[in-house]
Amino acid sequence: xxxxxxxxxxxxxxxxxxxxxxxxxxxxxxxxxxxxxxxxxxxxxxxxxxxxxxxxxxxxxxxxxxxxxxxxxxxxxxxxxxxxxxxxxxxxxxxxxxxxxxxxxxxxxxxxxxxxxxxxxxxxxxxxxxxxxxxxxxxxxxxxxxxxxxxxx
Amino acid sequence: xxxxxxxxxxxxxxxxxxxxxxxxxxxxxxxxxxxxxxxxxxxxxxxxxxxxxxxxxxxxxxxxxxxxxxxxxxxxxxxxxxxxxxxxxxxxxxxxxxxxxxxxxxxxxxxxxxxxxxxxxxxxxxxxxxxxxxxxxxxxxxxxxxxxxxxxx
Numbered sequence: 001x002x003x004x005x006x007x008x009x010x011x012x013x014x015x016x017x018x019x020x021x022x023x024x025x026x027x028x029x030x031x032x033x034x035x036x037x038x039x040x041x042x043x044x045x046x047x048x049x050x051x052x053x054x055x056x057x058x059x060x061x062x063x064x065x066x067x068x069x070x071x072x073x074x075x076x077x078x079x080x081x082x083x084x085x086x087x088x089x090x091x092x093x094x095x096x097x098x099x100x101x102x103x104x105x106x107x108x109x110x111x112x113x114x115x116x117x118x119x120x121x122x123x124x125x126x127x128x129x130x131x132x133x134x135x136x137x138x139x140x141x142x143x144x145x146x147x148x149x150x151x152x153x
Numbered sequence: 154x155x156x157x158x159x160x161x162x163x164x165x166x167x168x169x170x171x172x173x174x175x176x177x178x179x180x181x182x183x184x185x186x187x188x189x190x191x192x193x194x195x196x197x198x199x200x201x202x203x204x205x206x207x208x209x210x211x212x213x214x215x216x217x218x219x220x221x222x223x224x225x226x227x228x229x230x231x232x233x234x235x236x237x238x239x240x241x242x243x244x245x246x247x248x249x250x251x252x253x254x255x256x257x258x259x260x261x262x263x264x265x266x267x268x269x270x271x272x273x274x275x276x277x278x279x280x281x282x283x284x285x286x287x288x289x290x291x292x293x294x295x296x297x298x299x300x301x302x303x304x305x306x
């Protein structure tokens with residue numbers, strides 16, 4: 001089971017972390033550059049959640065680099081439990097933030113037609129949500145791999 | 154591993170299914186009784202997703218009853234894979250629907266103060282979302298148990 005793609009301390013694991021980090025950072029930048037985002041709770045929550053996701057992924061990416069450089073094994077039960085809890089918490093928070101922001105943008109766009117107002121940057125909000133969903137997809141993959149590794153220890 | 158609480162074909166598994174079914178049905182009723190819900194995509198999606206959740210849980214509850222009555226074993230790899238896929242799909246859809254509806258209600262309540270309009274049944278929407286989150290909690294528990302069982306086969 002140690003050869004599972006996406007395991008901690010492998011190149012595939014590191015690439016998953018880099019993917020999470022890049023898309024989470026892109027989502028934070030897209031939200032922060034949308035004028036007036038702070039007036040909406042859903043977008044404030046999205047920026048907070050993506051910030052947490054980026055920090056967690058950065059930490060794990062550094063740990064993966066260290067393990068790859070010094071050929072350390074990161075498959076102990078204690079470390080895997082920590083990764084499982086952290087990955088699941090960040091993945092669930094990211095998904096909740098993406099879905100609630102998506103719910104608000106769909107309301108603006110299709111239900112109350114607020115996106116016809118050119119002052120509301122719906123395009124940037126949509127870009128931020130797309131990046132957040134991509135970051136969540138990488139994060140969910142990591143979380144599933146960690147859970148599978150822990151279950152098959 | 155066959156004694157894990159929440160396994161298919163056990164009383165704990167059946168109680169999880171009944172919990173999912175009851176809260177999903179309560180969420181559908183609360184949404185359907187809120188006047189004007191059909192004007193909002195998020196609530197239409199919530200009702201569709203909770204309907205699917207209720208149908209899936211009803212089917213699995215019937216299967217659990219059958220297994221309990223005739224003492225059948227539901228732990229084959231094929232059946233567990235089917236339960237894992239079905240549970241994960243319904244759990245993810247339920248969570249997405251709950252979060253997007255919650256995002257819209259938070260927007261109504263805190264950001265644009267639409268809940269001050271007495272014609273908007275925010276209380277019923279909140280009740281529907283609370284039931285949907287409870288149904289999701291039971292569904293996520295089932296999904297995790299199934300995944301754990303499949304990983305440790």
